[in-house]
Amino acid sequence: MSQQERQPTSCLIERMRHYIPLTSQDEQLLRELETDEVTYRPRTRLRFSDDPTHLFVVKSGWVYRFEELEEKRRRVIRIHYPGDIVGLTDVAMKAADGEMMTVTKTVLCPFPKSKLDDIFINSPRLTALLFSLGVLKQVVLHDRIKIMGRSSAPHKVAHFLLEMHARLRIHSPDGVLGRFEMPLTQDVIGDAIGLTNVSVSNAMTQLAFEGYCTCQHREVILHEIDKLKEMIGFRDRYFEIDTSWFPQ
Template sequence: MSSTSSCLVTKLSHYVSLSQADCARLATLEKAERTFDAGHEVYQGGDENKDLYVVKHGWAFSYTDLPDGRRQIVKIHHPGDIIGFPDVALKHVTTTLRTVEDVCLCPFPKSSLDEILRESPKLSALLLSIALRDQVVLIDLLRAMGRMSAQERVSYMLLDLISRLRITNPGMTDTIRLPMTQSQIADYLGLTNVYISKTFIRMEEDGYIHRDQNRLQILREDAMIELTDFHDRYADMDTSWFPHD
């Protein structure tokens, strides 16, 4: 999470080496900057689809509500993520974006993508790959929601979070900062805050995790990987078919 270079470039060049020109193209996406307080709603579902955002620092999440108030959080956003990408295909945004803590976002217009598609086949391939990889990640989450118990879902979430954070923080070990409340975790995993509490306590008693303030240490990562049949979708992508410059 260096403050000097772009998180987006860091994240993307994990997968392919980018030309100067392509780095410059990405850098223009992060020219503008806006900060938001914790718990702020940046845009709401149904709004006209104007900008995308690159996360500079802080966590946020996207969610949808059912008419009666049931809430589903569909994506947790970290530094380097592009927010709002799926909605590019549609005229209106489908989710509401809410910050978890103080956050800095870089808005850029949808039309910037047009330029990338016309001028850089390699970046186009990379963006397409990211979109497709995110589909695989959603499918993994779907599997967890459809077929896993509460403890398995929590384990899956923790493994997914730590895998994502390791891409941009290679120094990370087994401890993550978890700024979300248990109600938010419940809305992400399709459970209730009460049951999240009970599940965390159970997992701590069983020696899977250790909690301290809002830091969480994963004690038995291998056991949790086995429990959830977890696959890291972030470390590797197949870039062999990409067009060359």
């Protein structure tokens, strides 16, 4: 009991445990990433490259990563929520560009690259998992490019919601998730999938009218998940990955 209180739930550990069983050493290595905490208010803009030697774990709250194009044009690269490690992509690249914006009140846990090395050295199994999750991200990007290419606004929005659902349901006890909180504005959604806020609104209205899903008061309800998936040929990449080749 007191044990549990000293080691409260970590979304990061929860996430990793979804894919593989963790040894207590693994768990400790992950816990090391969340020792520091910084709290940010909603709608705070963070220069990502302020300290390129540090990565972040999102402990609570929603954050997105974006890039300014011209005036009035932004591109939202990725949406992050609790359990995500931000910055893995840039470890290997020279220029870590892009900025972040908090959506809600947010707690980030910055940690130095070196703690990543600790994982690489001490846990081949966790290393393999991190590598796989990187590859997964790539596959998901392929899917996103697929849908962004030549499909209607409603399809794009549907895909966006389903991808979000796929990522979130990992944290649901039984992997079932009919409704979830989604604090993003339609502006942000639009910038993520290449539509204007107006088109997002219209698409939402239509999806709701056809009974697929509703999206009100920051809450998404997917009434017809399977039909929705079938309509756009959605495949959930997140729930299962191939761990058979992992060491140990």
